[in-house]
Amino acid sequence: MRVLFFLAVLFLSFSASRATEPAQGSAPTQRPNIVYIVADDLGWKDVGFHGATDLKTPNIDALASGGATLENFYVQPMCTPTRAALLTGRYPFRYGLQTAVIPSTSAYGLNTDEWLLPQALKDAGYDTAIIGKWHLGHADKKFWPRQRGFDYQYGAMIGELDYFTHDEKGVLDWFRDNEPVREEGYTTTLLGNDAVKYIERHGKTHPFFLYLAFNAPHTPYQAPKEYIDRFASIEDPTRRTYAAMISCLDDQIGRVVQALDKAGIRENTLIVFHSDNGGTRNAMFAGVMADMSNVKIPCDNGPYREGKGTLFEGATRVCALANWPGHIAPGTREGLIHIVDIYPTIAGLTGASTAKCKPLDGINAWAVLSNNSPSSRAEIVYNIEPFRAAVREGEWKLIWRTLLPSSVDLYNLAEDPSETRNLAAQYPERVAAMQKRIEELAKQAEKPLFLVDQFKVVMHGMHGQPILPTDEDYAGVEAP
Numbered sequence: 001m002r003v004l005f006f007l008a009v010l011f012l013s014f015s016a017s018r019a020t021e022p023a024q025g026s027a028p029t030q031r032p033n034i035v036y037i038v039a040d041d042l043g044w045k046d047v048g049f050h051g052a053t054d055l056k057t058p059n060i061d062a063l064a065s066g067g068a069t070l071e072n073f074y075v076q077p078m079c080t081p082t083r084a085a086l087l088t089g090r091y092p093f094r095y096g097l098q099t100a101v102i103p104s105t106s107a108y109g110l111n112t113d114e115w116l117l118p119q120a121l122k123d124a125g126y127d128t129a130i131i132g133k134w135h136l137g138h139a140d141k142k143f144w145p146r147q148r149g150f151d152y153q154y155g156a157m158i159g160e161l162d163y164f165t166h167d168e169k170g171v172l173d174w175f176r177d178n179e180p181v182r183e184e185g186y187t188t189t190l191l192g193n194d195a196v197k198y199i200e201r202h203g204k205t206h207p208f209f210l211y212l213a214f215n216a217p218h219t220p221y222q223a224p225k226e227y228i229d230r231f232a233s234i235e236d237p238t239r240r241t242y243a244a245m246i247s248c249l250d251d252q253i254g255r256v257v258q259a260l261d262k263a264g265i266r267e268n269t270l271i272v273f274h275s276d277n278g279g280t281r282n283a284m285f286a287g288v289m290a291d292m293s294n295v296k297i298p299c300d301n302g303p304y305r306e307g308k309g310t311l312f313e314g315a316t317r318v319c320a321l322a323n324w325p326g327h328i329a330p331g332t333r334e335g336l337i338h339i340v341d342i343y344p345t346i347a348g349l350t351g352a353s354t355a356k357c358k359p360l361d362g363i364n365a366w367a368v369l370s371n372n373s374p375s376s377r378a379e380i381v382y383n384i385e386p387f388r389a390a391v392r393e394g395e396w397k398l399i400w401r402t403l404l405p406s407s408v409d410l411y412n413l414a415e416d417p418s419e420t421r422n423l424a425a426q427y428p429e430r431v432a433a434m435q436k437r438i439e440e441l442a443k444q445a446e447k448p449l450f451l452v453d454q455f456k457v458v459m460h461g462m463h464g465q466p467i468l469p470t471d472e473d474y475a476g477v478e479a480p
Contacts, residue, residue, distance in 0.1 A: 043279030045302035055243035059254030067323030089343025099448035109137015118149030132213030192252025217245035242298035274320035281307030335375030
């Protein structure tokens with residue numbers, strides 16, 4: 001069933017150019033600590049600052065009101081590609097991670113010839129830590145965070161796991177510094193605890209980069225009873241649990257901010273928060289651990305169409321904010337920002353060199369974040385895959401599905417952000433020009449590693465060999 005699920009992801013038919021310009025704006029003279037917080041499958045409207053009424057996110061909302069809310073912040077349609085884009089500053093189609101996520105059965109990962117953000121920051125004198133979800137390669141420790149520039153690691157290597165047992169179908173997925181850890185507790189709370197301890201013990205001697213990657217509110221939908229009881233007024237049981245998961249996430253973010261205050265470093269800490277993709281709106285993309293057959297999907301992406309796994313706005317335009325007291329003016333930012341822009345933006349703030357990177361797709365967006373200057377980004381590449389692709393140029397967006405029967409959607413997002421009116425037939429010349437751009441990008445693309453791998457997995461399984469890893473697969477793994 002696992003193989004069928006991921007192949008279905010591949011064939012589901014509905015659903016920037018490389019920037020070389022100099023950095024925008026003036027970076028602050030003092031190098032900040034960076035706490036980079038990523039939620040997992042959080043709906044665009046499932047936060048208070050976007051209008052959620054049946055759940056509360058007071059700590060996230062406080063960061064939003066005191067900082068910049070990013071209303072045109074884009075990510076990739078699914079988890080692995082987004083995380084790869086963040087840490088490389090490059091679109092995932094350039095290194096084969098554009099399609100789906102890395103399954104637990106698979107041995108591939110993010111290419112080791114990519115120079116990752118934590119490596120660049122480490123060279124610049126930063127201490128680096130990942131607390132939470134990795135999902136960029138788990139089967140070979142050469143792909144693991146400690147081997148990719150992180151001084152410290154705690155959390156899951158894959159990402160979808162039981163929130164209380166920390167395993168997937170009996171296989172433990174919980175580690176600290178490359179060693180498996182068996183402990184009790186709810187994952188969201190454990191990650192919050194560890195982040196607070198990291199801040200408390202770090203001190204002020206060196207700046208740090210903390211990548212805090214929660215797995216909430218991804219499936220399976222699980223939460224402690226005390227959190228579920230907070231939302232007794234929500235009639236639907238799945239939405240009630242989902243709200244509880246987000247409430248716990250919000251509480252832990254609040255604890256992290258309090259720890260920064262207590263340590264006396266809040267004023268010199270940049271906090272970024274966003275989801276790795278839009279909320280799930282189709283059970284096909286909900287994951288492999290949850291039985292969704294009788295579940296009403298709880299995520300709410302507000303005005304945006306569809307959700308996770310598609311090329312519509314509901315998958316790729318996510319709730320996002322940036323907060324740094326005294327350096328980021330409060331207010332709304334409408335300028336285009338893609339997650340690949342984070343790498344050069346952080347590099348500019350920290351003095352980290354990008355000389356070891358392959359050509360970046362990202363653009364330094366500090367001026368947009370800090371004082372709402374116009375974005376110099378005119379193009380968003382949603383994704384480039386052999387069977388579908390999408391780009392945005394200004395306010396125009398084209399989705400091209402090449403599987404037969406092929407289809408083309410053209411939307412004007414300024415007039416139709418919900419993507420309800422396909423204008424392709426009315427603007428054939430614009431369609432042709434944007435298709436030409438997609439063809440140019442496709443010629444630069446690597447083969448999707450997911451596609452190559454899944455055929456191997458199918459053949460492996462057909463010959464009666466074991467597919468799922470066991471606890472023994474993790475035995476003998478040594479810390480670096």
